[in-house]
Amino acid sequence: MRSQKDSFSFTPIAFLSSVFDHKFGTPRQGGLAPNSRASLTLERRWRDKGMLDSLQGFSHVWLVSVFHQNRNLNFPSKIHPPRLEGKTVGVLASRSPHRPNPVGLTLAKIERVEGDTLWVSGVDLVEGTPILDIKPYLAEADRPAEYSSGWAERAAETQVPCAFAPEADAQVDELVRAGKITERDRFVNLAKEVLALDPRPLSYRARVDETFAVVLDGVDVHARYAAGAFTVVAVKPFSAGDNKAANSIQEK
Amino acid sequence: MRSQKDSFSFTPIAFLSSVFDHKFGTPRQGGLAPNSRASLTLERRWRDKGMLDSLQGFSHVWLVSVFHQNRNLNFPSKIHPPRLEGKTVGVLASRSPHRPNPVGLTLAKIERVEGDTLWVSGVDLVEGTPILDIKPYLAEADRPAEYSSGWAERAAETQVPCAFAPEADAQVDELVRAGKITERDRFVNLAKEVLALDPRPLSYRARVDETFAVVLDGVDVHARYAAGAFTVVAVKPFSAGDNKAANSIQEK
Numbered sequence: 389m390r391s392q393k394d395s396f397s398f399t400p401i402a403f404l405s406s407v408f409d410h411k412f413g414t415p416r417q418g419g420l421a422p423n424s425r426a427s428l429t430l431e432r433r434w435r436d437k438g439m440l441d442s443l444q445g446f447s448h449v450w451l452v453s454v455f456h457q458n459r460n461l462n463f464p465s466k467i468h469p470p471r472l473e474g475k476t477v478g479v480l481a482s483r484s485p486h487r488p489n490p491v492g493l494t495l496a497k498i499e500r501v502e503g504d505t506l507w508v509s510g511v512d513l514v515e516g517t518p519i520l521d522i523k524p525y526l527a528e529a530d531r532p533a534e535y536s537s538g539w540a541e542r543a544a545e546t547q548v549p550c551a552f553a554p555e556a557d558a559q560v561d562e563l564v565r566a567g568k569i570t571e572r573d574r575f576v577n578l579a580k581e582v583l584a585l586d587p588r589p590l591s592y593r594a595r596v597d598e599t600f601a602v603v604l605d606g607v608d609v610h611a612r613y614a615a616g617a618f619t620v621v622a623v624k625p626f627s628a629g630d631n632k633a634a635n636s637i638q639e640k
Numbered sequence: 641m642r643s644q645k646d647s648f649s650f651t652p653i654a655f656l657s658s659v660f661d662h663k664f665g666t667p668r669q670g671g672l673a674p675n676s677r678a679s680l681t682l683e684r685r686w687r688d689k690g691m692l693d694s695l696q697g698f699s700h701v702w703l704v705s706v707f708h709q710n711r712n713l714n715f716p717s718k719i720h721p722p723r724l725e726g727k728t729v730g731v732l733a734s735r736s737p738h739r740p741n742p743v744g745l746t747l748a749k750i751e752r753v754e755g756d757t758l759w760v761s762g763v764d765l766v767e768g769t770p771i772l773d774i775k776p777y778l779a780e781a782d783r784p785a786e787y788s789s790g791w792a793e794r795a796a797e798t799q800v801p802c803a804f805a806p807e808a809d810a811q812v813d814e815l816v817r818a819g820k821i822t823e824r825d826r827f828v829n830l831a832k833e834v835l836a837l838d839p840r841p842l843s844y845r846a847r848v849d850e851t852f853a854v855v856l857d858g859v860d861v862h863a864r865y866a867a868g869a870f871t872v873v874a875v876k877p878f879s880a881g882d883n884k885a886a887n888s889i890q891e892k
Contacts, residue, residue, distance in 0.1 A: 491650065
């Protein structure tokens with residue numbers, strides 16, 4: 389009965405549409421990028437049953453998801469959280485996506501519920517993420533009166549300053565006119581939120597002055613790091629073959 | 641790719657040992673029964689790797705579990721939360737265990753971490769629950785500054801007063817002497833917490849003066865409801881064939 393051969397199989401109830409087209413650039417925690425947006429519509433067999441009824445009125449939901457982009461089945465039992473700069477913690481004392489069962493847990497802010505569709509913000513999930521469950525945020529169950537967050541408390545996330553170069557700003561205007569960017573302020577703020585968290589893998593951080601790109605809502609945001617800050621140097625519609633630096637990071 | 645035939649398979653990393661021997665009596669949310677205790681040890685293949693290292697220091701963990709006792713694969717798309725007395729909500733706007741993917745999410749208080757074993761309290765999970773994942777509670781990700789809990793906010797859980805009859809109190813003393821109850825106060829408080837939430841199914845609530853039992857940590861707690869309060873009338877070691885009323889509820 390208790391053998392580890394027992395396994396449980398789950399079928400996604402929805403797949404997320406997210407501003408994060410690629411894993412690279414997706415924040416480690418969605419709350420750090422409040423301008424991120426995502427939506428989901430229940431899969432056909434769960435529609436027209438009122439399964440999301442009364443979710444209106446809740447401010448937040450838990451999205452239980454699958455880290456489906458983890459193709460590597462081997463993962464370390466201990467990880468180096470970026471902000472601990474070298475110190476290791478057990479993988480189950482972290483929120484790393486590389487864990488025994490690649491199940492994700494994200495608190496998302498509800499923007500709107502309409503029939504079988506849910507719009508949320510503040511997500512850390514990439515386009516196409518399989519959603520296994522949606523649960524309302526229940527303060528009485530989910531909000532301890534007193535708490536401590538261990539190693540994560542002592543090591544706050546760094547925030548890297550970020551500015552748009554005038555050329556990049558002009559390109560944003562063009563994309564707004566062309567209808568490729570629908571909400572200018574939200575887009576600019578999202579780009580700044582994502583870059584502020586420094587999405588570059590540790591191995592990339594030594595490469596000062598090299599341009600890399602994150603893809604946000606179908607738009608390539610090219611940035612460069614120098615003197616402790618990011619500058620967005622170009623903003624253009626995403627094209628997969630376009631930017632070698634960007635692609636090489638995306639594949640990590 | 642996005643077909644609903646895609647399914648994901650997960651293998652438990654541990655199985656919970658809980659004071660709740662049976663589903664009946666297990667609180668709907670563990671935070672309401674702070675005297676409940678549980679522990680888990682990682683399955684053999686995950687041991688001796690330090691996977692829980694640095695979990696010390698966190699106050700709480702999320703346990704992602706499987707509602708393995710849901711044998712009925714049919715479930716209603718809308719449910720009647722006990723405290724809403726008749727009004728329905730969509731199953732995904734509730735924390736009902738009967739949902740498309742029977743995945744549970746429980747915030748538990750960490751009592752102690754020792755190697756590959758974790759002791760927690762405030763759980764709402766039954767003995768033997770398969771645990772798929774353990775994640776540290778990260779305030780920055782899991783604690784919204786502002787929030788509302790929709791229908792659950794407007795309808796607080798009722799708390800039914802509960803007292804031990806003198807005979808039951810004497811039986812507790814006996815079980816303490818016999819080593820069947822290790823911590824007297826914790827046991828009595830847990831029994832009161834569980835009964836305060838009124839574990840009886842709605843269909844049972846009309847049966848005043850009928851004795852029923854909850855099984856806590858291998859001990860049968862027999863109680864009776866009358867005049868708006870529970871009285872614990874007997875406390876004895878659990879024996880499966882013993883109490884018809886208790887068993888008939890347990891099978892619901």
